[in-house]
Amino acid sequence: MNAPAPAAGLKPQLFKSDVKPVWCPGCGDYTVLSSVTKALAALEVRPENVAVVSGIGCSSRIPAYTTCYGFHGVHGRALAAATGLKVARPDLTVLAMGGDGDGYSIGGNHFLHACRRNVDLTYIVMDNRVYGMTKGQPSPTTEPDWDSKLAPHGTGLREFHPLVIALASGANFIARATSSDPNGTADLIAQAVRHPGFSFVEVLSPCVTFRPEQRNWKEMVHPAPVAPTDDAARAARRLMTDDGFNIGVLYAGHRKPYRPEMGRPAAEVAELETEFIL
Amino acid sequence: MTAKKKPARKTKRATPARKTAVRAVKRAAKPARAPSAAYADFMVQAYAMENDARDRYTEFAEQMDMHNNPDVARLFRKLARIEGLHAETIVREMGWSKPPARTEAWMWRHSEAPESAAPGDLHYLMQPYQALELALESERRAVSFFSGMTHSTAPVEVKRIAREMAAEEREHVRLIREWLKKFPKPERGWDQDPDPPQQSD
Numbered sequence: 001m002n003a004p005a006p007a008a009g010l011k012p013q014l015f016k017s018d019v020k021p022v023w024c025p026g027c028g029d030y031t032v033l034s035s036v037t038k039a040l041a042a043l044e045v046r047p048e049n050v051a052v053v054s055g056i057g058c059s060s061r062i063p064a065y066t067t068c069y070g071f072h073g074v075h076g077r078a079l080a081a082a083t084g085l086k087v088a089r090p091d092l093t094v095l096a097m098g099g100d101g102d103g104y105s106i107g108g109n110h111f112l113h114a115c116r117r118n119v120d121l122t123y124i125v126m127d128n129r130v131y132g133m134t135k136g137q138p139s140p141t142t143e144p145d146w147d148s149k150l151a152p153h154g155t156g157l158r159e160f161h162p163l164v165i166a167l168a169s170g171a172n173f174i175a176r177a178t179s180s181d182p183n184g185t186a187d188l189i190a191q192a193v194r195h196p197g198f199s200f201v202e203v204l205s206p207c208v209t210f211r212p213e214q215r216n217w218k219e220m221v222h223p224a225p226v227a228p229t230d231d232a233a234r235a236a237r238r239l240m241t242d243d244g245f246n247i248g249v250l251y252a253g254h255r256k257p258y259r260p261e262m263g264r265p266a267a268e269v270a271e272l273e274t275e276f277i278l
Numbered sequence: 279m280t281a282k283k284k285p286a287r288k289t290k291r292a293t294p295a296r297k298t299a300v301r302a303v304k305r306a307a308k309p310a311r312a313p314s315a316a317y318a319d320f321m322v323q324a325y326a327m328e329n330d331a332r333d334r335y336t337e338f339a340e341q342m343d344m345h346n347n348p349d350v351a352r353l354f355r356k357l358a359r360i361e362g363l364h365a366e367t368i369v370r371e372m373g374w375s376k377p378p379a380r381t382e383a384w385m386w387r388h389s390e391a392p393e394s395a396a397p398g399d400l401h402y403l404m405q406p407y408q409a410l411e412l413a414l415e416s417e418r419r420a421v422s423f424f425s426g427m428t429h430s431t432a433p434v435e436v437k438r439i440a441r442e443m444a445a446e447e448r449e450h451v452r453l454i455r456e457w458l459k460k461f462p463k464p465e466r467g468w469d470q471d472p473d474p475p476q477q478s479d
Contacts (some may be wrong), residue, residue, distance in 0.1 A: 025400035
């Protein structure tokens with residue numbers, strides 16, 4: 001199947017559905033939604049040629065808020081569904097989206113293998129370092145000393161480093177964005193979609209309810225001081241030593257995307273239907 | 279016999295949008311000359327700035343609607359309407375048949391337009407006073423942006439229009455300060471929710 005022709009002059013509003021988000025005011029996910037709609041308009045793809053696939057969690061509600069095809073799936077399984085969809089329908093622009101708990105804990109294994117497979121899709125994680133929907137449990141990216149009622153004195157566990165893991169697992173494009181910069185995030189998402197293979201965009205998206213201190217992230221983020229590299233070893237060194245607030249494209253590789261040869265389907269839908277005709 | 283009293287002429291209230299529109303009419307009345315590319319580009323940026331601010335306030339209003347905070351929602355919607363009028367005025371003044379496409383050559387340092395309120399500064403229990411404080415901060419950033427242009431190396435005509443726009447934004451700052459006097463400052467503990475979303479012990 002060929003990619004659809006570009007549709008010029010699209011407005012971000014075209015990608016917003018009539019369903020209004022129920023996120024808390026000030027939540028970074030509002031910005032990510034806005035950035036995705038801006039990116040899709042800039043990419044000149046029509047909503048019917050885009051699929052947004054998610055798992056479970058606050059941020060995973062996002063497919064309902066767009067006019068694209070959406071799949072609000074099973075917890076942690078957004079990447080499995082998105083991979084299958086992209087392999088079956090390579091003509092679609094596929095975005096897998098969700099949060100840090102969904103993507104790095106429940107879906108952690110899918111994350112590794114989605115990076116490894118390098119199917120041409122974009123994974124956007126809204127990382128707020130907490131399980132917000134279930135009222136504030138520590139997630140894989142929560143700092144070990146984050147003290148809360150549900151984890152007194154912190155978990156004491158070293159946090160997961162998604163960008164390093166993505167690189168080590170074979171992701172072809174790695175970027176960090178911030179919800180405090182909607183246009184910058186839109187630009188990074190557009191770059192991620194354009195880049196062939198598995199693109200991973202981690203968005204620092206504060207949870208203002210359970211992690212109100214994350215409102216300060218907007219003061220802490222800064223543009224990455226170096227240009228993106230295609231050298232995985234160099235990117236690894238940078239990612240291992242960065243402060244977690246470098247914003248921009250941090251790695252852009254040249255791995256060939258995985259695209260299996262798809263033979264003719266065993267049966268067309270019309271043929272299947274004939275079996276049910278009485 | 280007493281002379282028939284002439285009905286008093288209604289005076290229109292000087293809202294920010296109306297003042298902007300009046301200035302636009304005055305600007306348009308000046309001898310027509312094809313705008314230079316630099317001038318047109320600047321106006322595209324100015325349009326994007328107003329448009330982004332309108333979109334941001336609209337999003338804020340929807341968030342407040344969802345969280346049953348109608349007073350603040352109404353205020354954000356009003357601010358969105360004002361920014362929208364400014365954007366429309368620019369389109370009219372430039373004689374554009376339709377709004378211009380976005381350009382990536384942003385004149386502002388960040389990719390976020392200076393007049394757009396920060397998306398992370400909302401709270402579901404916020405009060406109109408705080409919403410106006412957000413708007414005030416945005417207008418101040420707009421003043422700073424346009425004033426900065428007047429001290430830049432931009433062409434003279436761009437500096438002229440930037441000066442006028444800075445004056446308009448200053449007027450908006452003054453008006454929002456006036457509005458602020460009409461709303462009480464939130465008392466200490468305004469964000470205390472007797473039924474908070476956090477899990478209790």
